[in-house]
Amino acid sequence: MRWQVFGRRRVYGSEWVELWLDDVEIPGVGRVEHHVLRMPRACATAVVTDERGRFLLLYRHRFITGRWGWELPAGWVEAGEEPAAAIAREVEEETGWRPGRVEPLTEYFALTGISDARFHAFHVTGCTYVGEPRDAAEATRVEWLPEAEVVELLTGGQVSDGATQAALSYYLGPHRLAGG
């Protein structure tokens, strides 16, 4: 069942986010003005593991939600940049570890009901340490954690960042169940 779009108008524009009102006919509901948050840049995240099966995580504060929590390295994909190149850059900037291998893990739209915000998640392995993180504003701590501890953090409410929950859960669940 497709919703029909008759037109759209932009009510706010910026390089980070645009707000549009789309003129939409929803079957059984009628014609409405529907908010759409268009995000020109995608986001990239990475599940980073080492040869001992540990996970590289950052402990940080988010001013928007007021929460401290464990997160994956992540960042915006710049204009003209490949998502894989973006995440390799972000992992090194945020953690001081330079990725060896970068493989696609999964992709998704974070808020399909209201936005086209897109995430590319990768699995990164074979990292080498190149020094202190250059992007010091990101995290208070950068640590390699064993899987059992990561599962505890996830199920104990210590991971409030959706992108981190999504990629770690995908890696530990469907990816592994499918033999990945």
Place this chain on the structure above:
Amino acid sequence: MRWQVFGRRRVYGSEWVELWLDDVEIPGVGRVEHHVLRMPRACATAVVTDERGRFLLLYRHRFITGRWGWELPAGWVEAGEEPAAAIAREVEEETGWRPGRVEPLTEYFALTGISDARFHAFHVTGCTYVGEPRDAAEATRVEWLPEAEVVELLTGGQVSDGATQAALSYYLGPHRLAGG
């Protein structure tokens, strides 16, 4: 490392989404105007399983992303409504199955870098069929699918909705690994 917020101003308001510009000092970066999408309503989703371990999914089209895909039942939490009550209502409206038991599964912020958009995911069991979905605009098909097929859909790119990936992956990964 905390970012300091000096003030904020709203540039767009509605009952669905508000756009704010926050005046923020980012350590090592400086003082910037940071976009924040404030969403007054949370979203609720549900992993719905039956006694045979099958999953209740909807096949639907999303006009914003232009994609067809499999999704969990989901919806906004109305003002004054408990998230558990919201998802019980949505599951019945969208699928025609009335929830028996509704248990919290996980919570997260979908876009912590730019928004306070919040999701509450539940595990719903013991459903009874009460008739055709009342909310016919939502889905083209409503089906109970076995776990192996759900894993195939997730790893085969048939689930582009982030909330669906997140909750199903969490259920199949960390939740199960923790003995849930």
